[in-house]
Amino acid sequence: MYWLLEVFNCLFDKPKKIRSINNLTQGKFGKIFEPSVTQSTVARWEKGEQNPDRIHFPKIASLLNLSFEEFIEFIEQPISKIEDLNIENKTLTYNERHLSMLKKGARAWNSWRKKNPDVIPQLSGIYLKNGDFDNLDGYNLDYANLAGFRGVFISIQHASLIEANMEKAELTGGSCIGSNFSRANLKKINIQSTRFNRAIFRETNLYKACILDSDFKEVSFEKACMEQIVFDRVDLSGANLKQVDLESAKFTKVQLREANLNQASLKKAFLDTCSVYGSTFLETNLEDIITEKVFISPQGFEGITVQDLALAQFTCLKLYHPLLTQKFVNSYNIEHDFVKYAQLLANRYGRYKYKKKSGSFAFFKYNKINFIDIFVDIEKIDNNLYKIYILKILF
Known part of the structure; x- marks a missing residue:
């Protein structure tokens, strides 16, 4: 059985990366399995100290972008082949049963969550x-x-x-x-x-x-x-x-x-x-x-x-x-x-504002402390005359 532990040790270096990509702790990662597994179990898997139960093989296969049959074959492959698996862009896909439950409405969903607190x-x-x-x-x-x-x-x-x-x-x-x-x-x-x-x-x-x-x-x-x-x-x-x-x-x-x-x-x-x-x-x-x-x-x-x-x-x-x-x-x-x-x-200057209706250009923005700027306001009077205000900030 030692060779199998060594294979799983190499295999679980990949899910560990997937876990990191998806920002999951060992505890949360364990909850994506059905039935769920504990944090300590995931830790032993990743260290190669314990083999996963066969019931979890399909989920492990999906995490490695493999079919169940391909996964079984890989268990018997040289470790070098396993190391070639590319999971850099792997993100967890949705669970069809979870999506189906989601669409049953808030009451059914929340009841299911309450009954299954360990399921993520x-x-x-x-x-x-x-x-x-x-x-x-x-x-x-x-x-x-x-x-x-x-x-x-x-x-x-x-x-x-x-x-x-x-x-x-x-x-x-x-x-x-x-x-x-x-x-x-x-x-x-x-x-x-x-x-x-x-x-x-x-x-x-x-x-x-x-x-x-x-x-x-x-x-x-x-x-x-x-x-x-x-x-x-x-x-x-x-x-x-x-x-x-x-x-x-x-x-x-x-x-x-x-x-x-x-x-x-x-x-x-x-x-x-x-x-x-x-x-x-x-x-x-x-x-x-x-x-x-x-x-x-x-x-x-x-x-x-x-x-x-x-x-x-x-x-x-x-x-x-x-x-x-x-x-x-x-x-x-x-x-x-x-x-x-x-x-x-x-x-x-605090009360001045843009006078759109009167045709005013208002005051140019105040730029910097210690900068002597000119603020110009042009207001139309009657039809032809303009009154021009030129002011300075003086410190």
């Missing part, structure tokens, strides 16, 4: 769309493998996807309002035109996610990993981004009204045409951040723009909540220059 639903690569099967509201999808999942105009509202694997999934035109994605793997997920209002993403991995034209109002991202994430035309009003890692993130035309970014990292992030009225950046890492057209007006994307998020935060407070200013200064040791420049901006 294998639903990777499934494609759900409007008119086919498009409602996952209230489903318990905790720990489910939904890697590569595609959903078009589907509803996943108030569902639980705690620690689910949705790496490289695609969601378009749907609704995930109030769902819980805590500690889930959403690396490289693509989201477009989808609503996530009041959803929960605490400690979720959103590395290199791409989110377009979507609504994330009042969402909690606390302590999430969002390095290199892309937000384009996204509403993050009231979102909790406290202690979130947003290093090298890209924000374009993003509404950050009253968002909490305290103690977050925006190192090397890029913000272009973003509204930060009421947002907080206390103890936020702004190292090497690049900002263009940051708006502080409650009207959103109009009015004066600033280039510095710390200045934007304090100018907004000075302009709209002056009674809180001194308390804010004392509590967070705000630098004197910020107080000075914020007061000037608030007093002279």
